[in-house]
Structures are given as structure tokens and as C-alpha cells.
Amino acid sequence: MRKRLSLVLKLFLLMLAVYALLRLAFLLIYFDNESWTFAKAIRSFYWGARLDFAALFYINLPFLVYYFFIDPATRLEKKRAIAVWLFAMVNLPFLALNFIDLVYFRYNHRRSTVDLLQVFGDSTSAMGTFIRDYWYVLLLFIACCISLVRRFRKILGRSNDVRFRVFYVLVCIGVLALGAGIARGFSKRPIQPSTPLLYFDARLQPLVNNSTFNFLYSAVRKQTHLERVQYFSDSKADSLYPVRQQYVQTRPFGKRNVVVFVLESFSKEYFDGEQKA
Numbered sequence: 001m002r003k004r005l006s007l008v009l010k011l012f013l014l015m016l017a018v019y020a021l022l023r024l025a026f027l028l029i030y031f032d033n034e035s036w037t038f039a040k041a042i043r044s045f046y047w048g049a050r051l052d053f054a055a056l057f058y059i060n061l062p063f064l065v066y067y068f069f070i071d072p073a074t075r076l077e078k079k080r081a082i083a084v085w086l087f088a089m090v091n092l093p094f095l096a097l098n099f100i101d102l103v104y105f106r107y108n109h110r111r112s113t114v115d116l117l118q119v120f121g122d123s124t125s126a127m128g129t130f131i132r133d134y135w136y137v138l139l140l141f142i143a144c145c146i147s148l149v150r151r152f153r154k155i156l157g158r159s160n161d162v163r164f165r166v167f168y169v170l171v172c173i174g175v176l177a178l179g180a181g182i183a184r185g186f187s188k189r190p191i192q193p194s195t196p197l198l199y200f201d202a203r204l205q206p207l208v209n210n211s212t213f214n215f216l217y218s219a220v221r222k223q224t225h226l227e228r229v230q231y232f233s234d235s236k237a238d239s240l241y242p243v244r245q246q247y248v249q250t251r252p253f254g255k256r257n258v259v260v261f262v263l264e265s266f267s268k269e270y271f272d273g274e275q276k277a
Contacts, residue, residue: 001162001171008067010155012056015091018148019052019210020045022098030105031207047196048208050182054191055213057183059094063087064179068172072164084152092145094212099141101211103134111193111211113218193217 023045027034063086071079101112120127131138162168185191196208238244 001168003158004067004162005171005175007155007158008064011087011152012053012060014148014151014155015056016049016052018095018144019056019098019212020049022102023048023052023207023210025102026105027207029102031204034204044200044204044208047199048210050185051191051193051195051208051213052210054183054185055094055210055216056091057179058216059090059212060087063090064176068176069169072162072168080156083156084149087152087156088145088149092148094215095144095148096141097211097215099137099144103130103137105206109206111206111209111214113214115218116215 063083066086067083071083076082097112097116100116104112104116183191185195189195193209193214194205196205200208232240
């Protein structure tokens with residue numbers, strides 16, 4: 001039982017290390033001009049690790065339930081492979097989200113939320129250009145995934161069978177309860193993506209936060225839908241404050257060269273020559 005718990009701890013430490021490296025890359029890309037002190041950096045990565053653990057605990061609950069309660073009670077021949085691929089399937093998609101934000105943050109200046117799914121749905125035609133411009137991020141993610149899956153196999157391959165007894169079940173439940181307490185935080189207010197705002201300047205919130213936690217929170221939080229109301233009819237509103245104007249041309253058109261550009265959602269990088277370079 002002790003060995004099984006230590007292997008889960010190794011898996012979490014491995015993923016925490018990967019998230020810390022991604023945070024370091026995020027810092028070097030977007031916050032290199034920030035005035036850093038050793039104490040400030042340590043505090044940022046400490047709170048970042050707390051949010052990372054919260055995100056990892058929540059997304060790995062299916063794996064923890066399987067590995068602690070289902071795996072010991074079954075005699076499947078390939079249950080080790082099931083544990084490896086289950087851990088990979090719940091972690092690698094969210095890891096991809098953090099890799100995406102290494103690039104996407106420069107466009108929306110915030111960590112990705114569930115709205116990213118809608119953006120992908122509306123921007124499938126631009127995916128080829130995105131991959132072409134940032135192919136090195138894709139290759140780095142693929143290499144990271146291959147390395148992690150190999151490491152998962154090596155760690156979980158050392159797992160041993162345990163006797164599924166009452167004491168074992170109670171210990172596992174206690175471990176999950178402790179993990180849930182750490183992930184939530186032991187204060188009255190649970191840890192949220194906005195928690196770093198209590199300790200850091202608002203501009204550092206995307207650095208201390210991670211895309212996994214931000215995405216999860218946006219997916220489960222209560223959405224407020226405003227009721228559509230109409231106090232005036234269109235004709236009445238137009239009579240009170242007309243928004244459509246029709247100008248009468250009294251002189252003939254001068255036939256000059258007039259060019260009108262109508263731009264929608266035009267990125268800032270097209271106006272900022274320094275950023276584009």
C-alpha cells in the first residue's frame with residue numbers, strides 16, 4: 001500500500017515539475033521585463049504550485065478512483081496499461097492547453113477558458129497557418145508527451161498488488177480527503193483562478209495561474225443568462241433617438257478616389273511594427 005501511494009506521489013510531482021517549467025517559459029516569454037526579486041519569484045512559483053496541484057487533483061480524480069479502488073479489486077491482465085493510458089488521457093489534453101497558451105496569450109492576454117472551444121470551432125480554417133507559424137511549439141508538445149508516457153509506464157510498472165481490505169480503503173479515502181483539502185484550501189474561501197489577485201498585482205495573475213485550472217473553473221461556474229427585454233418598439237425608439245441617418249446630397253458627386261477600410265477583430269500586431277518584428 002505504501003508503495004502504491006508513493007507511485008501516485010511521484011506522478012503528481014512529475015506533473016507539477018512540468019507545469020513549473022511551462023510557467024517558467026511563460027515568464028520568459030511574457031514577463032521578462034518585470035522587476036523580479038528572489039522572494040517575489042519564490043512566492044509566485046509557490047502560489048503557482050498550489051493552483052497547479054488543485055488543477056491536477058481535480059482532473060486526475062477518475063485516475064485516482066480507478067488506481068486506488070478498481071485496479072486492486074480486478075485481475076485484468078493489462079490493468080497496468082489501463083492505468084498508464086488513463087493517466088495520460090486525463091493529463092495530456094490539459095497539458096496541450098497550457099502549451100497553446102504559450103502562443104495564444106499574446107492575442108487575448110488571458111489564460112484560456114472554455115470559450116476556446118468556440119474559438120476553435122470558428123477558426124478551423126486558420127489552423128494550418130497557426131501550425132505553420134508555431135510548428136516548434138507543436139513539436140515540443142509531441143516530444144513532451146512521448147517522454148511523459150514513457151515515464152508514466154516506468155513509474156506505474158513498478159506498482160504491486162495490494163490486498164483490498166477495510167484498512168486499505170480507509171487510508172485511500174483519507175488520502176483523497178487530504179488531497180481535496182489541499183486543492184480547495186483550508187480557508188473559508190476556496191482557491192480560485194482569481195486567488196492570486198489577493199497576493200499579486202493583477203498583471204501577474206496569468207503567470208501565477210495555469211490554463212488547466214482556468215479552463216475547469218470557466219466550465220463549471222454558474223453562467224448568468226440575462227433576460228432579453230424590449231421597452232420600446234423599434235419605431236418608437238427610432239422616433240426618440242434615431243440611429244439611422246440619411247443625408248441628402250445637394251451637389252453632384254465629385255468622383256474622387258475614396259477608399260474605406262472596415263476592419264473587424266484586427267489584431268494589434270498589424271498596427272505595432274515592433275511587435276510584428
